[in-house]
Amino acid sequence: MPATDVAAPARLRWITATIRDVIDETPHVRSLVLDVPDWPGHKAGQHVDVRLTAEDGYQAQRSYSIASAPAAAAALMLTVERLDDGEVSSYLAGEARVGDRFELRGPIGGYFIWTLDLGGPLFLIAGGSGVVPLMAMLRHRAVAMSTVPATLLYSSRCADDIIYRVELDRLAGQGGGLKIVHTLTRERPAGWSGYTRRIDRAMLQNVGVAPEAQPRIFVCGPTPLVETAARDLHALGHEPHLIKTERFGPTGR
Amino acid sequence: MADESQGAAPLDGNAAGGLLHELFALDVTAAEVICDGCGAVAEIGAVRAYGGAMGAILRCANCNTSIIRLTHTAAGLWLDMRGARRLFVAAPA
Numbered sequence: 001m002p003a004t005d006v007a008a009p010a011r012l013r014w015i016t017a018t019i020r021d022v023i024d025e026t027p028h029v030r031s032l033v034l035d036v037p038d039w040p041g042h043k044a045g046q047h048v049d050v051r052l053t054a055e056d057g058y059q060a061q062r063s064y065s066i067a068s069a070p071a072a073a074a075a076l077m078l079t080v081e082r083l084d085d086g087e088v089s090s091y092l093a094g095e096a097r098v099g100d101r102f103e104l105r106g107p108i109g110g111y112f113i114w115t116l117d118l119g120g121p122l123f124l125i126a127g128g129s130g131v132v133p134l135m136a137m138l139r140h141r142a143v144a145m146s147t148v149p150a151t152l153l154y155s156s157r158c159a160d161d162i163i164y165r166v167e168l169d170r171l172a173g174q175g176g177g178l179k180i181v182h183t184l185t186r187e188r189p190a191g192w193s194g195y196t197r198r199i200d201r202a203m204l205q206n207v208g209v210a211p212e213a214q215p216r217i218f219v220c221g222p223t224p225l226v227e228t229a230a231r232d233l234h235a236l237g238h239e240p241h242l243i244k245t246e247r248f249g250p251t252g253r
Numbered sequence: 254m255a256d257e258s259q260g261a262a263p264l265d266g267n268a269a270g271g272l273l274h275e276l277f278a279l280d281v282t283a284a285e286v287i288c289d290g291c292g293a294v295a296e297i298g299a300v301r302a303y304g305g306a307m308g309a310i311l312r313c314a315n316c317n318t319s320i321i322r323l324t325h326t327a328a329g330l331w332l333d334m335r336g337a338r339r340l341f342v343a344a345p346a
Contacts, residue, residue: 049306109273110281110284111299244298247265
């Protein structure tokens with residue numbers, strides 16, 4: 001059985017990751033490509049705990065979603081949004097350089113995950129950096145050449161804040177049943193023909209997969225977005241057990 | 254997920270997966286818990302979580318009962334599960 005099976009009795013331990021590459025995704029968001037010796041593999045949607053230790057022994061710890069597909073086990077990717085008062089994110093998405101080392105443990109999570117055998121259709125709903133675990137699912141789907149129909153509804157503040165924009169455009173352009181719909185909540189750029197409001201019930205109905213198709217739904221973003229979307233999806237007739245949510249603290253989105 | 258907000262806003266039980274894993278020999282985020290307050294059944298990953306690396310309180314999303322409290326102190330790790338009537342972990346597929 002794979003080490004990441006829910007009931008696999010593998011102890012979680014802190015291991016050292018080395019930064020192999022740094023990718024600036026947006027003005028506030030960076031991806032870190034990591035070398036992690038003996039990484040046991042992961043499932044799309046899982047996260048890791050990151051622990052930083054200062055010279056004086058002070059430790060700070062946070063959780064970050066894994067952005068890379070399970071198949072890319074040789075290069076684990078985390079995508080981190082820099083928060084103004086973030087003890088850990090200000091380093092990971094700020095000062096961190098290639099060759100730096102820090103501790104992490106994982107993979108963690110058996111709830112907010114998508115595996116090929118779960119099938120679809122997939123309906124993914126993201127706010128801001130909530131797109132990260134959903135990107136792992138889309139990358140997994142692409143690498144595995146899955147033909148499961150998938151829809152991503154992705155809310156960003158402005159066009160410059162859209163994470164993975166080029167890769168998302170490329171994935172959607174390949175056809176194969178992937179639809180990506182953006183909405184911008186604070187800007188209407190010249191020539192923008194997409195949505196310019198927060199995700200709401202009408203948008204979920206128009207963009208999303210009909211409840212009759214029993215889509216597997218994953219919602220990740222700031223708490224208000226997640227709670228509103230979950231309530232609207234329920235009202236539209238989606239079964240609660242097919243709606244998985246993951247929220248993070250308010251970031252003013 | 255980036256759970257840097259350590260304030261009043263709850264996260265999901267999923268975010269406490271690493272902390273719970275320090276005590277349980279397996280990842281319990283997909284395990285089902287029955288709330289002792291209202292009888293609601295939920296996956297650990299889906300309940301409300303408050304706290305951070307030093308400890309967490311998991312609360313029922315339905316009635317807000319404290320289901321699991323896990324706290325690090327200098328003396329060791331404390332677990333209080335009075336609000337959890339039962340925990341069910343499915344056999345691996």
